[in-house]
Amino acid sequence: MALLLQVLFLNFIIACENIGVLALATNGLSPNKATKARRIGIGTSLAFKLILIAVAGFLFVIPWLHIRIVGGILLLYTTFNILLQHSQESGGKTKSKSGEKDSFTEAVLSITAAVISMSLDDAIAISGIISTNGSTLDFQKTLIVLIGLLFGAFILWVFSGTLTTLIERFSILNYLFAGYLAYMAIKMIFEDDTLKLFFDRINFTFTVSGAVLCGILIAFYGLFVNGIFPGSTTKESNTNLPFYCIMVVYSLITIGTISYLNTIPIVEGHRLSAELVYGFMPNGANAIYTIATSSNGIVICAAIFEGTAVNGRGEKTYISTLLSSAKGMIVFILLTLFINTIGLSFSFNVGTIRPLQYLALFLIQVLLLLSYTAAFNLMYVFIKRKALLIISCLLYTMLESGIAAAVASNDRFLIIAYFFPSYHFAALLGLSANTYSISTAILIPVLYIGLFTYIGYCGDQSRNRMSVSAK
Numbered sequence: 005m006a007l008l009l010q011v012l013f014l015n016f017i018i019a020c021e022n023i024g025v026l027a028l029a030t031n032g033l034s035p036n037k038a039t040k041a042r043r044i045g046i047g048t049s050l051a052f053k054l055i056l057i058a059v060a061g062f063l064f065v066i067p068w069l070h071i072r073i074v075g076g077i078l079l080l081y082t083t084f085n086i087l088l089q090h091s092q093e094s095g096g097k098t099k100s101k102s103g104e105k106d107s108f109t110e111a112v113l114s115i116t117a118a119v120i121s122m123s124l125d126d127a128i129a130i131s132g133i134i135s136t137n138g139s140t141l142d143f144q145k146t147l148i149v150l151i152g153l154l155f156g157a158f159i160l161w162v163f164s165g166t167l168t169t170l171i172e173r174f175s176i177l178n179y180l181f182a183g184y185l186a187y188m189a190i191k192m193i194f195e196d197d198t199l200k201l202f203f204d205r206i207n208f209t210f211t212v213s214g215a216v217l218c219g220i221l222i223a224f225y226g227l228f229v230n231g232i233f234p235g236s237t238t239k240e241s242n243t244n245l246p247f248y249c250i251m252v253v254y255s256l257i258t259i260g261t262i263s264y265l266n267t268i269p270i271v272e273g274h275r276l277s278a279e280l281v282y283g284f285m286p287n288g289a290n291a292i293y294t295i296a297t298s299s300n301g302i303v304i305c306a307a308i309f310e311g312t313a314v315n316g317r318g319e320k321t322y323i324s325t326l327l328s329s330a331k332g333m334i335v336f337i338l339l340t341l342f343i344n345t346i347g348l349s350f351s352f353n354v355g356t357i358r359p360l361q362y363l364a365l366f367l368i369q370v371l372l373l374l375s376y377t378a379a380f381n382l383m384y385v386f387i388k389r390k391a392l393l394i395i396s397c398l399l400y401t402m403l404e405s406g407i408a409a410a411v412a413s414n415d416r417f418l419i420i421a422y423f424f425p426s427y428h429f430a431a432l433l434g435l436s437a438n439t440y441s442i443s444t445a446i447l448i449p450v451l452y453i454g455l456f457t458y459i460g461y462c463g464d465q466s467r468n469r470m471s472v473s474a475k
Contacts, residue, residue: 011152019159029114045115076193183223190215206264259347283433288349295369296429310380311394322464371449372425378456385463
């Protein structure tokens with residue numbers, strides 16, 4: 005009896021998770037098609053859970069299969085597909101009959117993909133209660149499994165339609181469920197045996213918290229894109245999404261690297277530490293320095309973003325374009341700082357925050373990075389081809405950091421190094437042999453921003469006058 009209650013309770017929890025998938029995927033369909041899609045989803049869920057429970061003990065011990073990673077990626081794809089579909093519907097697109105047919109097909113495919121991936125995790129949980137070490141189920145345990153699965157299917161059948169109605173009325177639920185599915189997907193990936201072993205070796209303890217953070221970010225992104233929070237248009241935000249994902253991954257890699265260095269590894273006979281490599285003690289308060297350590301990644305993302313956005317600017321003025329690019333750069337900075345602060349606080353400790361010093365460091369690093377934005381926008385005035393603009397922005401970034409490193413290594417040319425933003429990032433982290441100057445670090449990017457903005461504005465006005473006179 006106790007075993008039956010455990011299985012019933014577990015299937016109730018699983019059904020609640022699956023209700024969200026069915027409700028999200030069928031949101032926007034006509035009532036008849038939504039009902040048909042839910043029936044397909046419930047039937048597919050039952051079938052796959054039975055199959056996976058039967059083979060779970062054998063399937064999950066195959067080391068090269070990495071079934072959790074496959075399932076997590078599949079679930080992530082489903083989540084983004086559902087979010088994208090809902091964003092298009094929110095954009096006011098009308099549907100023809102063929103469009104309704106396509107939406108129904110997409111909904112069924114999304115449900116099937118999500119059910120398969122979530123069934124992997126569900127099978128592990130149920131098998132952990134019913135069976136051990138992949139042993140064959142006897143008649144009594146098989147009956148308990150069937151009762152539990154039928155109970156879960158009943159919950160799905162009764163409540164999925166109600167939840168779909170609620171999601172259509174309150175669109176905020178759509179993004180909250182999407183965030184939860186993203187959390188489930190990341191958590192599933194992190195629970196892969198090989199990844200768990202790797203994380204243990206590098207002392208990376210930010211797995212569950214990282215999965216929760218990714219889910220929260222996805223939920224907030226959905227709210228931001230569709231105007232529930234103030235922000236940009238759906239089209240612009242969908243363009244930004246890949247860059248936000250890159251910055252999240254970059255930040256998680258940074259946290260993992262710092263966690264590994266905190267184990268004081270010996271590499272080629274040299275004992276390393278986070279303080280030696282990055283220039284600061286790892287804790288949440290010192291995450292402000294990770295803007296400098298991630299500056300190359302942020303600048304590269306900003307350079308590529310500048311090129312990809314070139315076709316969507318239309319008749320925008322130079323100043324409005326510059327402000328839009330500056331807003332994108334600040335979002336990259338804040339996202340990096342937010343994730344690294346949470347990650348380092350969970351992995352180590354919060355540390356002591358000195359507000360004035362913290363704000364000063366933040367302002368300096370923002371100004372230094374905005375100087376790159378001003379340079380990229382100046383290039384946009386004279387280069388209109390997307391590929392050439394991206395190459396030019398990346399080339400500028402590489403040359404700037406390369407020349408700064410070269411002149412900083414020679415005392416005779418040290419004065420020249422002060423005019424390069426990347427030098428100030430190194431000095432900020434204490435990785436430069438010279439004393440760090442706050443006044444110089446503020447003055448140089450302000451001069452760059454002012455000079456580039458003036459040249460760009462004059463060039464843009466000149467081009468506009470020439471185009472008007474040509475007409």
